[in-house]
Amino acid sequence: MKRSRMPLGALILWVGVHAASCFGQQADTTQVSQQKRWEFEATPAWQDEFDYTGAPDPAKWGYDIGGHGWGNNELQYYTDSTSNAFVADGVLTIAARKEKKEGRDYTSARVISNGKGDFLYGRFEIKAKLPSGKGTWPALWMLPTDQAYGGWPKSGEIDIMEHVGFDPDRVHITTHTEAYYFQIKTQKTATKVIDGAMDRFHLYRVDWTPDAIRGYIDDALVLEFPNEGKGYQVWPFDKRFHLLMNIAVGGDWGGQKGVDDDSFPARMQVDYVRVYKLIEK
Numbered sequence: 001m002k003r004s005r006m007p008l009g010a011l012i013l014w015v016g017v018h019a020a021s022c023f024g025q026q027a028d029t030t031q032v033s034q035q036k037r038w039e040f041e042a043t044p045a046w047q048d049e050f051d052y053t054g055a056p057d058p059a060k061w062g063y064d065i066g067g068h069g070w071g072n073n074e075l076q077y078y079t080d081s082t083s084n085a086f087v088a089d090g091v092l093t094i095a096a097r098k099e100k101k102e103g104r105d106y107t108s109a110r111v112i113s114n115g116k117g118d119f120l121y122g123r124f125e126i127k128a129k130l131p132s133g134k135g136t137w138p139a140l141w142m143l144p145t146d147q148a149y150g151g152w153p154k155s156g157e158i159d160i161m162e163h164v165g166f167d168p169d170r171v172h173i174t175t176h177t178e179a180y181y182f183q184i185k186t187q188k189t190a191t192k193v194i195d196g197a198m199d200r201f202h203l204y205r206v207d208w209t210p211d212a213i214r215g216y217i218d219d220a221l222v223l224e225f226p227n228e229g230k231g232y233q234v235w236p237f238d239k240r241f242h243l244l245m246n247i248a249v250g251g252d253w254g255g256q257k258g259v260d261d262d263s264f265p266a267r268m269q270v271d272y273v274r275v276y277k278l279i280e281k
Contacts, residue, residue, distance in 0.1 A: 038209040040123040040276040047274040050092045055082050061111045064244075067104040071152075074137070075250035075259065077104040085109035091269045096136065096247040098264040106264070110246035118145045118240040123276040124206045126160060131247055132198040133263020136165035137254025140204055140270075142241040149232045149239075153181045156236035158213060159189075161204040165266075166257035169193045173206075173215035173223040178233040190215065190223035201271050209278060213237060245270060 048060050063085075067077030076096060078084075084107055085094050096108035126140045139162045144155040157176040174189035181187050194202060194217060205216040215223035227235045247268050250259050 036209075036211055038207070038211065039279045039281075040207070041279060043276070044274040045122070045277045046117050046119070047272065048092070049272050050087045050090055050270065053088050054086065056085055056087060056092060056111050060116050061113060062116060064110040064112055064246075067102050070248065070251075072248070072251040072253065073255075074248045075104060075135075075255070076106040076108040076248060077101040078110045078246070079107050080109070081107070083107070085111055091271055092245075094138075094245060094247050094268045094270070096131070096249050096264060096266045098261050106249040108247045108249060110244060112245075113243040114143075114145060115242075117275070118242045119275060120238070120240050121208050121210065121278040123274075123278075124160060124208070124243070125203060125272070125274045125276075126205075126245070127201050127203050127271040128161070129199070129201045129269045129271075130161075130163050130171075130197045131165070131263075131266035131268045132168065133165045133260050133266050134257055135250050135255055135259025136163075136263065136266045137248040137251055138163050138268045139244070139246055139248070141244050142206075143244060144236070145240040145242050149178075149236045152176070154178045154232070154236065155239070156241075158206060158208070158237070158241060160206045160215065161217075163197065164254050164256075165260075165263065166254075168198060169195070171197055171202075171204075171217060173204075173217070175213055175223075175225045175237075177236055179230075180234070188223070188225045192217050192220070192222045194218070201269070208237065210238070243273065245273075 048057060063080040064078050065080060094109050096106060099107050101107050130138050140160045142158040147155045149155040153176045159174040162172040170191050170193050172189060172191050203218050207214045212224055212226045248254055
């Protein structure tokens with residue numbers, strides 16, 4: 001989900017619309033590479049089962065705050081309020097609401113593990129139920145913690161799941177790099193039509209190894225992005241990344257068909273987040 005992280009007001013600049021598949025530009029990702037078979041530990045090394053009540057665990061989650069459009073002309077103001085992100089009944093709920101704040105007409109939340117959960121390789125599982133409604137743009141994704149190769153897209157991005165409310169049955173998994181991104185029409189993305197994305201929980205997963213990034217929905221392979229060994233422009237995925245979960249409102253992709261205000265509040269529910277270490281051999 002191409003958006004600036006903007007930590008502490010430092011805007012990462014870029015131009016344009018959403019990377020992933022905003023305009024239906026999809027690269028061929030169907031070829032399965034014949035690479036080393038990697039394994040992952042059976043027990044999560046980092047997780048949140050959301051078996052508590054109140055705000056998301058501050059030892060694991062922080063927030064991006066603000067309402068400056070986030071590089072995509074989005075309409076929401078992200079808060080750290082429990083009105084927009086709260087845990088109850090065994091799930092994290094991220095709620096986008098139709099309410100004014102700081103000159104914006106909507107509020108929402110973007111919870112992040114930056115500085116609390118930063119990872120190099122691993123298996124990442126998020127079980128979630130997506131919001132419904134035209135104008136919603138939920139995402140479960142990863143950004144580089146250290147920006148070692150420069151601003152977006154040079155240091156990369158991994159989209160474990162993206163969805164737009166105007167295309168309700170289709171889910172997107174995408175990787176972004178300097179060589180492969182939407183502005184030059186080379187992005188690596190894949191989509192899957194799934195039944196009940198907004199009615200029940202599905203498991204969204206990425207297996208990230210030194211050889212490839214593979215995206216799965218309900219354990220079915222959807223995307224494979226191999227490491228071509230051609231430097232950071234193609235593979236910046238040898239540095240730490242952290243997790244983000246959010247609902248954007250409108251924007252260059254999410255708002256292409258308008259925003260239905262009757263859809264709010266719109267809620268994404270997350271049953272758990274689990275990260276498994278790569279087993280080095």
